[in-house]
Amino acid sequence: MRTVKPKKFLGQHFLTDLNIARRIADTVDACPDLPVLEVGPGMGVMTQYLLTKPRPLKVVELDYESVEYLRKTWPQMEDDIIEDDFLKMHLDRTFSGQPFVLTGNYPYNISSQIFFKMLDNRDLIPCCTGMIQKEVADRLCACPGTKAYGILSVLVQAWYTPEYLFTVEPHVFNPPPKVRSAVIRLTRNSVRALGCDETLFRRVVKTTFNQRRKTLRNNIRPLLAELAVQADASAALLAESLFDLRPEQLSVQQFVELAQRIKGISPKVE
Numbered sequence: 001m002r003t004v005k006p007k008k009f010l011g012q013h014f015l016t017d018l019n020i021a022r023r024i025a026d027t028v029d030a031c032p033d034l035p036v037l038e039v040g041p042g043m044g045v046m047t048q049y050l051l052t053k054p055r056p057l058k059v060v061e062l063d064y065e066s067v068e069y070l071r072k073t074w075p076q077m078e079d080d081i082i083e084d085d086f087l088k089m090h091l092d093r094t095f096s097g098q099p100f101v102l103t104g105n106y107p108y109n110i111s112s113q114i115f116f117k118m119l120d121n122r123d124l125i126p127c128c129t130g131m132i133q134k135e136v137a138d139r140l141c142a143c144p145g146t147k148a149y150g151i152l153s154v155l156v157q158a159w160y161t162p163e164y165l166f167t168v169e170p171h172v173f174n175p176p177p178k179v180r181s182a183v184i185r186l187t188r189n190s191v192r193a194l195g196c197d198e199t200l201f202r203r204v205v206k207t208t209f210n211q212r213r214k215t216l217r218n219n220i221r222p223l224l225a226e227l228a229v230q231a232d233a234s235a236a237l238l239a240e241s242l243f244d245l246r247p248e249q250l251s252v253q254q255f256v257e258l259a260q261r262i263k264g265i266s267p268k269v270e
Contacts, residue, residue, distance in 0.1 A: 003043060004043050006042075006175055010107060011108045011109030012040075013176070014042050014173060015042075015173055016174050021045040024046055024105065024130065024183055025050045027130075027185050028050070028053070028103050028129055029053075030129075031101045031187070034055065034126070035057065035058070035095045036057045036103060037057075037091075037094055037095075038057065038059040039059075039060055039102065039103070039104035039107075040060075040061060040062075040086075040104050040105060041059040042105070043073075044073060045105075046103075046105060047059055047070070047074070047077075051074070057080060058080045058081075058094060060082040060086050060089065061082070062083070062084065067081060087113055091117075091121045091124055091125075092121075099124050099126050100124065102118060102130070103129045103130045105130065105131045106130050106131065106132050111136050112152060119159060126188040127185065127187050127188065128186040129185045131168060131181050131183050132181065133177075133180075134179060134181055134182040136152070137164055137181075137184045140153065140156055141162040141184065144250060144251050150212065151206055151209045154205045154209075154250075154255055158191065158256070159188065160189060161186070161187045161188075162184060162185075163184060163185045163187070165182075165184060166183050167180060168180065168182065194256050194259075196256050196257075197269055200263055200269055212248060213246065214246070215243060215244055216243040216247060216258075217244070220243065221234070221238060223262075224237070228267050229265050230265070234265075237261060237262075237265065242258075
């Protein structure tokens, strides 16, 4: 059977090492008894190991050549191969509203977008595993005060506990990527509500990290003006020592508290 040619515009790097494929597939075992959705199966190097697990499995693939290959190789999966763009899917329909594990050798050009979609569907996805660029994995797992700590770190760690499992070198892919890769697992934490306006929380995090070398005071001041915070209230808030810090020095909880404080003095946040 003709193999699938990796397509650069889809960010495809096909894993060729079967042992690593099996190890990635086994990461879903931390969340047993849930169905699995695999993103970007390609020619099914991980799929073959996921199929051995006693749980429902569906795969979503945008590349028509890969879809054709999967259908011919595993005809028993005909009804479980979704030809679609994962980023545009209604995930509540995937397993009829049932929670599931998300996994895959994620296309590197959309890996961050995949995690943002996961956050939007966090009640459906108690566990997410898979392979991504090492740089992105480092950001997901970074602690406050480190260079890698940023927007993705804060937004994901508000809802998930990240684990960096192992590193994967470029030579086990076709074609080899120019970066190292890593396998991670994200497990839903016990937080069910942040206790602040979630839209404002995201806005505060993204605003402060847009210019991460600046202090919070310099980053937050324009946002306070946009939210119509009165000058005296703004000045009182910004005078606090917290605003001497840079954004990477704040914990998730401190960002939550900052969003609470800003909402309390902003007439534009209901």
